[in-house]
Amino acid sequence: MIHPKTKQILFLGRADGVLNPSGVRFGSAEVYSVIEKHFPQIADSICVGQRRPTDNDEAVMLFLMxxxxxxxSQPLVNDVRDKIGNELSKRHVPKYVFETPEIPTTVNLKKVELPVKQIVSGNTxxxxxxxxxxxxxxxxxxxxxVEELMRQQIKSKL
Known part of the structure; x- marks a missing residue:
């Protein structure tokens, strides 16, 4: 992909893990490209699947820095979800979107999705x-x- 203003060349490559909600397989790079194209207020993001032993399906989680x-904000979350749904598909829309203070990376600055996926899926x-x-x-x-976390967020808003 070539940035329209800076002409910087971006390579969208393989991710640590393929996302597979409801049998629809896609890479996190697809989601990242929508965010990078439309949301300059977002510095970085990480998109992973969550599937715990008790889950029937994988849920997509998106973390925005x-x-x-x-x-x-919630309006930002709504805009991100709408853009992903319109540019990719409704199946690409993350079930959960949260803010994160930091994206885990390697010393070569590659996002490390697999450890985050394992952690949100209940592993240490x-x-x-x-x-x-x-x-x-x-x-x-x-x-x-995440369900407990969501309940706490709802209670704090009441």
Whole structure:
């Protein structure tokens, strides 16, 4: 992909894991391309599938890291979901969208989706020595119990 203004060349490549909600297989790079194209207020994102032993299907989780001075909000979440649905398909729309303070990356700055996927699916992992920011993984453990987290968010708004 070539950036229309800067002419920077971006290679959309293989991800750590294929997303597979309701039998529709796609790569996280498809979601990233929509975010990068339409949402300059988002600095980075990570998209993973969550499938715990008790889940019947995989749920797509999208974590957004905002640029300094930009706010994460429900209208932004709605816009992101709408854009993904319109540009890709309704099956690509993440079930959950959350803000994240940091995206785990390797020392080569590649997003590490597989450890995040394992964590949100209820597993405890030992961070690899290739991670630039291993402590960033701690944030994602709370999402293994996403339903509890959602209940708490609803209660705090009441």
């Amino acid at each position: 905002m640029r300094p001075g930009q706010k994460f 992992i030992k961070p690899s020595g290739t991670l630039l920011n291993p402590d960033s993984l701690k944030y994602y453990y709370q999402f293994a119990k």
